[in-house]
Amino acid sequence: xxxxxxxxxxxxxxxxxxxxxxxxxxxxxxxxxxxxxxxxxxxxxxxxxxxxxxxxxxxxxxxxxxxxxxxxxxxxxxxxxxxxxxxxxxxxxxxxxxxxxxxxxxxxxxxxxxxxxxxxxxxxxxxxxxxxxxxxxxxxxxxxxxxxxxxxxxxxxxxxxxxxxxxxxxxxxxxxxxxxxxxxxxxxxxxxxxxxxxxxxxxxxxxxxxxxxxxxxxx
Amino acid sequence: xxxxxxxxxxxxxxxxxxxxxxxxxxxxxxxxxxxxxxxxxxxxxxxxxxxxxxxxxxxxxxxxxxxxxxxxxxxxxxxxxxxxxxxxxxxxxxxxxxxxxxxxxxxxxxxxxxxxxxxxxxxxxxxxxxxxxxxxxxxxxxxxxxxxxxxxxxxxxxxxxxxxxxxxxxxxxxxxxxxxxxxxxxxxxxxxxxxxxxxxxxxxxxxxxxxxxxxxxxx
Numbered sequence: 001x002x003x004x005x006x007x008x009x010x011x012x013x014x015x016x017x018x019x020x021x022x023x024x025x026x027x028x029x030x031x032x033x034x035x036x037x038x039x040x041x042x043x044x045x046x047x048x049x050x051x052x053x054x055x056x057x058x059x060x061x062x063x064x065x066x067x068x069x070x071x072x073x074x075x076x077x078x079x080x081x082x083x084x085x086x087x088x089x090x091x092x093x094x095x096x097x098x099x100x101x102x103x104x105x106x107x108x109x110x111x112x113x114x115x116x117x118x119x120x121x122x123x124x125x126x127x128x129x130x131x132x133x134x135x136x137x138x139x140x141x142x143x144x145x146x147x148x149x150x151x152x153x154x155x156x157x158x159x160x161x162x163x164x165x166x167x168x169x170x171x172x173x174x175x176x177x178x179x180x181x182x183x184x185x186x187x188x189x190x191x192x193x194x195x196x197x198x199x200x201x202x203x204x205x206x207x208x209x210x211x212x213x214x215x216x217x218x219x
Numbered sequence: 220x221x222x223x224x225x226x227x228x229x230x231x232x233x234x235x236x237x238x239x240x241x242x243x244x245x246x247x248x249x250x251x252x253x254x255x256x257x258x259x260x261x262x263x264x265x266x267x268x269x270x271x272x273x274x275x276x277x278x279x280x281x282x283x284x285x286x287x288x289x290x291x292x293x294x295x296x297x298x299x300x301x302x303x304x305x306x307x308x309x310x311x312x313x314x315x316x317x318x319x320x321x322x323x324x325x326x327x328x329x330x331x332x333x334x335x336x337x338x339x340x341x342x343x344x345x346x347x348x349x350x351x352x353x354x355x356x357x358x359x360x361x362x363x364x365x366x367x368x369x370x371x372x373x374x375x376x377x378x379x380x381x382x383x384x385x386x387x388x389x390x391x392x393x394x395x396x397x398x399x400x401x402x403x404x405x406x407x408x409x410x411x412x413x414x415x416x417x418x419x420x421x422x423x424x425x426x427x428x429x430x431x432x433x434x435x436x437x438x
Contacts, residue, residue, distance in 0.1 A: 119388075140368060150424075
């Protein structure tokens with residue numbers, strides 16, 4: 001039990017964030033209206049995805065240093081879970097954009113770059129399928145994973161700054177900091193981020209354990 | 220032998236091999252020239268924005284073809300021979316230098332021909348030239364590493380395209396923006412951001428390749 005406190009914390013935080021996210025009062029703003037609540041669901045997806053990809057790179061580096069197959073399994077499973085979070089991030093963003101920008105895909109820089117960043121990781125998964133030999137696959141995909149990570153950072157954090165985005169907080173649109181004068185939204189937003197990151201990490205450990213059982217037990 | 224000496228010899232070897240067969244240079248030059256002709260003959264409306272985008276698309280495919288040869292072309296026996304006499308760092312540096320030289324020559328010739336055929340001269344030709352040189356620099360540094368990865372994966376051209384496109388797209392976007400500024404003849408200080416960005420991406424990619432290549436090279 002004492003080792004599982006973070007799982008319980010994650011579940012409670014996500015439950016709190018979902019309930020409070022729909023019921024808690026939000027600032028009344030033109031255009032955004034109630035859709036501002038998407039902040040509690042859309043943004044945590046991206047944070048979780050980035051954390052999971054960072055875990056994956058960490059294990060890829062560990063794999064190259066130790067040649068231990070466990071690290072390879074960890075790297076691939078965290079990418080698998082991270083990609084799911086990324087897709088959820090794009091979908092929640094597209095649904096929100098449909099109502100606030102009028103179009104699900106508005107060719108906004110952040111939308112495009114997020115999609116390209118996901119392509120990087122789909123390429124990683126394709127690369128894994130292209131190689132049959134297990135150790136070679138582990139090594140080459142670890143190298144590509146480490147090579148791709150700085151590019152993802154550039155895509156998600158640097159390039160969008162160079163041009164205007166429709167996203168709140170960019171291109172003259174007021175950001176979430178300026179809406180949230182009395183920190184009402186922060187009380188839900190920060191727990192939501194933490195909760196989703198914990199849940200993402202939990203799913204990844206589960207998937208890794210299933211994969212490891214598949215690999216190391218001969219039934 | 221010191222690293223510098225090894226790099227010098229390996230670059231010399233590449234240049235000598237290329238000079239004897241003139242295969243890569245002539246082949247890719249013919250490829251670029253015929254693609255430009257196809258574009259011209261299909262009567263693409265010579266709107267400067269389209270003109271610019273078309274140039275980079277042509278260069279993208281030409282450079283994938285040119286650079287992917289660098290590792291895919293080498294036979295297993297020769298790779299083993301180089302492995303025994305040179306350090307992996309020397310190899311990746313020399314390949315990158317050779318590819319940079321090849322790509323610079325190629326892009327400048329292609330640009331000259333492209334301007335001649337379409338009769339459009341960018342307002343700020345100097346900046347456009349700087350952009351093409353930066354472009355060939357980043358194309359060769361990224362594609363050299365990716366071609367090493369895909370050659371080790373033993374799955375040739377298909378994998379090369381899948382792995383390199385998501386990595387090159389951010390560079391391409393910055394390049395197109397930079398060259399657009401050059402076409403419009405904007406003040407050069409406007410473009411400093413993009414030039415800095417490209418240099419940072421190049422340094423990043425080159426540093427990561429240097430770190431990772433020794434792991435890739437050792438079978």
